[in-house]
Each structure stands twice: as structure tokens, then as C-alpha cells.
Amino acid sequence: MDSSMPFALLLALLIPILLHFVIRRKYSSYNLPPGSLGFPVIGQSISLLRALRSNTDYQWYQDRIKKYGPVSKMSVFGSPTVLLTGPAANRFVFSNQDLIITETKAANALIGQSILTLSGEELKQVRSALQGYLRTEMVTKCIRKMDEEVRRHIDLNWVGQKTVTVAPLAKRLTFDIICSVIFGQGAGPIREALAADFKKMVQAMLSIPVNIPFTKFNKGLSASRRVRKVLRQIARDREAALQQGHSSSADDFFTYMLVLRSEGTHSLTVEDIVDNAILLLLAGYETSSVLITFLLRYLANEPDILGKITEEQEEIARYKGPDEPLTWDDVSRMKYTWKVAMETLQTVPPIFGSLRTAIKDIEYQGYHIPKGWQVFTAIIITHLDANFFDDPNKFNPARFHNQSSVPPYCFVPFGGGPRMCPGNEFARTETLVAMHYLVRQFRWKLCCKDEGYRKDPVPMPLLELPIELETRSSPWICLK
Numbered sequence: 001m002d003s004s005m006p007f008a009l010l011l012a013l014l015i016p017i018l019l020h021f022v023i024r025r026k027y028s029s030y031n032l033p034p035g036s037l038g039f040p041v042i043g044q045s046i047s048l049l050r051a052l053r054s055n056t057d058y059q060w061y062q063d064r065i066k067k068y069g070p071v072s073k074m075s076v077f078g079s080p081t082v083l084l085t086g087p088a089a090n091r092f093v094f095s096n097q098d099l100i101i102t103e104t105k106a107a108n109a110l111i112g113q114s115i116l117t118l119s120g121e122e123l124k125q126v127r128s129a130l131q132g133y134l135r136t137e138m139v140t141k142c143i144r145k146m147d148e149e150v151r152r153h154i155d156l157n158w159v160g161q162k163t164v165t166v167a168p169l170a171k172r173l174t175f176d177i178i179c180s181v182i183f184g185q186g187a188g189p190i191r192e193a194l195a196a197d198f199k200k201m202v203q204a205m206l207s208i209p210v211n212i213p214f215t216k217f218n219k220g221l222s223a224s225r226r227v228r229k230v231l232r233q234i235a236r237d238r239e240a241a242l243q244q245g246h247s248s249s250a251d252d253f254f255t256y257m258l259v260l261r262s263e264g265t266h267s268l269t270v271e272d273i274v275d276n277a278i279l280l281l282l283a284g285y286e287t288s289s290v291l292i293t294f295l296l297r298y299l300a301n302e303p304d305i306l307g308k309i310t311e312e313q314e315e316i317a318r319y320k321g322p323d324e325p326l327t328w329d330d331v332s333r334m335k336y337t338w339k340v341a342m343e344t345l346q347t348v349p350p351i352f353g354s355l356r357t358a359i360k361d362i363e364y365q366g367y368h369i370p371k372g373w374q375v376f377t378a379i380i381i382t383h384l385d386a387n388f389f390d391d392p393n394k395f396n397p398a399r400f401h402n403q404s405s406v407p408p409y410c411f412v413p414f415g416g417g418p419r420m421c422p423g424n425e426f427a428r429t430e431t432l433v434a435m436h437y438l439v440r441q442f443r444w445k446l447c448c449k450d451e452g453y454r455k456d457p458v459p460m461p462l463l464e465l466p467i468e469l470e471t472r473s474s475p476w477i478c479l480k
């Protein structure tokens with residue numbers, strides 16, 4: 001054995017013990033939750049990330065709850081953290097004013113000054129602007145563009161194929177929808193360049209944030225600069241069109257935000273608006289694509305549920321011409337399809353949890369959470385809790401027939417409280433539009449029956465879900 005090994009082992013044992021005493025001394029007057037902070041900086045990060053990657057995170061949380069109870073301290077993502085579990089904990093984390101969204105170095109560098117970095121009055125202004133832009137009436141006006149993007153995407157990537165790999169296609173579809181609706185950027189070379197650069201940004205977000213040439217983080221930063229340049233130009237073009245009276249606030253996100261600024265509703269610069277547009281895309285396309293991917297994965301093994309969805313969608317199509325786009329009324333009638341989507345969100349929530357930082361000392365259930373510590377809740381904990389959902393692991397959309405039977409803060413795929421996802425209506429609508437065309441035109445089989453999935457950190461089938469396709473009919477006129 002190497003002579004330095006015993007020393008390293010001793011150090012590995014001693015450091016957590018020393019840290020334990022330092023923390024105990026520093027917070028001697030605090031009633032800290034049970035649990036260990038583990039090794040400095042690393043803490044339980046590796047073990048949690050490993051559990052996410054092997055999709056055993058639910059068991060990981062359960063093991064902690066068994067050992068320490070529903071509130072425990074640990075150390076993840078570089079800081080001491082308190083894990084809170086259960087509906088009351090969800091409510092506490094979502095609505096506590098003294099908890100702010102934890103900023104990561106990578107997100108800050110790549111996205112810039114988006115809503116995630118704001119607090120106080122500025123946060124209120126920007127949150128209300130984003131919510132206003134993504135509200136139902138705005139989404140209603142976007143359905144035509146969503147419909148166009150979905151049909152174009154299917155004609156280009158699905159029609160005539162014997163097999164397709166769902167996850168990358170779903171990502172590309174939700175990316176194109178946001179580009180078209182939110183940025184006002186249709187198909188073409190600019191959108192292709194944006195797609196390549198956003199992919200690099202997502203990879204950088206998940207990498208170690210060290211800015212050395214050729215690292216993922218370095219490539220992500222270069223991509224972010226290029227994206228910013230393109231979006232800045234789009235924003236300036238919209239500003240010019242607005243001044244000449246050639247556009248209205250409903251046209252896209254940039255125009256909407258510029259109109260609000262001229263009315264004095266907020267004081268964001270073009271640069272800030274660009275940062276928030278980048279956040280909308282990053283928050284929106286990976287999440288909705290996970291929902292579409294897993295919907296198709298479940299439906300492949302659930303012929304009865306697929307049959308009912310198809311019936312609902314055919315009924316909607318019956319009164320429409322073959323190339324007539326879907327309307328808000330049509331989407332509102334897709335009630336069963338949305339229940340199946342909710343069941344998918346319940347079993348596989350695209351976002352694994354909410355991470356906040358305490359801006360002052362706070363208390364939860366008699367425990368103190370010191371200023372600067374993180375607070376973390378994992379969405380899956382209540383979603384898979386048999387106290388709130390009968391047989392939670394069974395894929396059963398019928399549980400959403402009576403939504404009032406679900407206790408508050410138990411079903412939280414979109415978060416909750418003042419920072420709840422403002423894009424939920426947008427996500428619902430684009431998912432339903434996509435399902436309308438997919439279930440009517442295709443039947444599919446999983447190429448790999450037992451394909452598991454990892455969370456990295458968003459859920460992703462291990463092989464990205466290759467499927468065999470069979471065409472049912474051609475319900476609309478090809479746009480190509």
C-alpha cells in the first residue's frame with residue numbers, strides 16, 4: 001500500500017468530525033436539524049447525484065427520512081443544506097419570503113441577470129411581466145404558431161420513418177416552438193445556429209464551472225455570447241418596428257417587454273430582456289420535452305389509455321378541415337389527454353426539486369436554519385407518497401378525475417407559491433397540440449422494452465427512447 005494512504009484515510013475520517021465540532025460551536029445556540037454535513041464542499045453531493053443518475057433518488061430520500069426524520073441537515077452543491085420533506089415543507093419552501101432561489105455560478109455566468117437573480121421590488125416587476133406574457137390569453141394567441149411548428153416538425157422528422165429517437169426530437173420540437181412563439185424567430189439558419197448554441201449552454205450548465213479553453217463551461221460561455229448577440233439584434237429590430245408602429249405587444253416576448261417598458265411597468269434594459277428571454281428558453285424547452293418523451297414512453301405500454309386519448313383527439317378532429325389549425329377551444333376539450341400528462345408529471349417530474357438560500361436565520365418545525373444555508377425539497381417525495389396517492393407507482397391517470405381529492409402541495413410538478421412556474425399553461429398547450437397530431441397519425445413500440453432512465457438532472461431514458469413507428473393515417477395536408 002502507498003505510505004500516504006493511511007494518512008489520507010485518517011484525514012478523511014478526521015475532517016467530518018472536526019467540521020462537526022466547528023459547526024456545533026458556531027451554532028451552539030441553534031437547534032440544528034439532525035444529520036451530518038459530511039466532507040467539506042463535497043458533503044452528500046456525489047451520493048445524491050449518483051442516486052439521481054441511477055434513478056434511485058426516491059430511495060435515497062427515504063433512507064434519510066428513516067435515519068433522521070422529515071427534516072435533516074446535509075451538504076449539497078457546495079453549501080450546508082436542510083432537506084425538508086412533505087406537503088407542509090413544500091408550502092414553506094415555495095412561499096417563504098426569506099428564502100431566495102439559489103444562484104449557481106454556472107447559471108449566473110451563462111444566463112446573466114434574469115429573474116432568478118432578482119429580489120424585492122425588481123423581482124415583483126419582472127415576475128409580473130413574465131407572468132403577464134405567459135398568461136392564458138397570450139398562450140391562446142400562440143396556438144396557431146404552436147400548431148404550425150408541430151406539423152412542420154412531424155412532417156420533417158417523423159413521417160416516412162420506421163424508427164425515431166424520441167428525446168432529441170422532443171427537445172428540438174419544444175426548442176422550435178419557443179423560438180417561434182417567444183423569440184418570433186421562424187425556421188432558418190439563425191434558428192439552427194441558436195439550437196446548436198443552446199445545446200452547448202445546457203451542457204455547460206451541468207459542467208464544473210471552470211473557464212479553461214476547450215472545457216464544456218468555456219464552450220458554453222462562448223455560445224452564450226453568440227446567443228446574446230443574435231437575441232440583442234432581434235430585440236433591436238423589434239424596437240425599431242415598434243417605433244414605426246409595425247408591431248404589437250402580442251407579437252413576441254421582446255415586443256411585449258418593450259411595450260411594458262414604454263408604459264413604465266418595468267425598467268429593464270434590452271440586455272436584461274435578452275437575459276430573461278434566454279431563461280425562458282432554458283426553463284421551457286428541456287422540461288416540456290421531458291413530459292412529451294415520457295408520455296410517449298408510457299403510452300407505448302398502455303394501449304387502453306392510448307385508445308381513450310385517440311378517441312378524444314379524433315372527436316376534436318372530426319369537426320375540422322384536414323389543414324385547419326387547432327384553436328383554444330379544441331385544446332380546452334383535451335381533458336383526458338391532460339390527465340394522462342399529469343400522471344406522467346406525477347411519476348416523472350421534469351424538475352427534481354427546489355433549492356433556496358436563507359437570507360436570514362429562519363425556523364421550521366422547531367429547527368433553526370441559519371442565514372446562508374440552503375433549503376431543499378424534492379418533488380418526488382410527495383408524488384410517490386402512498387398517504388396522498390393510492391398505489392402511487394401505478395400509472396393511473398384516473399386519479400386525476402377528481403382533482404380536489406389531491407391534498408394541497410402534494411402534486412407540485414410546477415412548484416408552487418409566488419415562484420411557481422409561469423410557463424405551466426404554455427407547457428400544457430404545446431404538449432396537447434403535439435399529442436393531438438402524434439396519436440392520430442402514429443402507433444409506436446419501444447425498441448427496448450426495459451429501457452430505464454437516469455436524472456441528469458432532468459429525467460432521460462438511457463437510450464433516449466428509440467421507437468418503432470407505424471403510420472395510422474395522414475390526417476392533415478403535408479406542409480413540405
Ligand code: HEM
Nearest residue numbers: 283284287288291350351354413414415419421423426427
Ligand atoms: C412540463 C413543463 C415544465 C415544468 C414541469 C416546469 C417546472 C418548473 C418548476 C418546478 C419551477 C419552479 C422551480 C423552483 O421552485 O425552484 C419552474 C420555474 C420556472 N419555469 Fe417552468 N416548467 C415547465 C415549463 C416551462 C415553460 C414552457 C416555460 C417558459 C416558456 C417555463 C418557465 C419558467 C420560469 C421562467 C421559471 C422561473 C420562475 C421564477 O423564478 O419566478 N417553464 N418551472
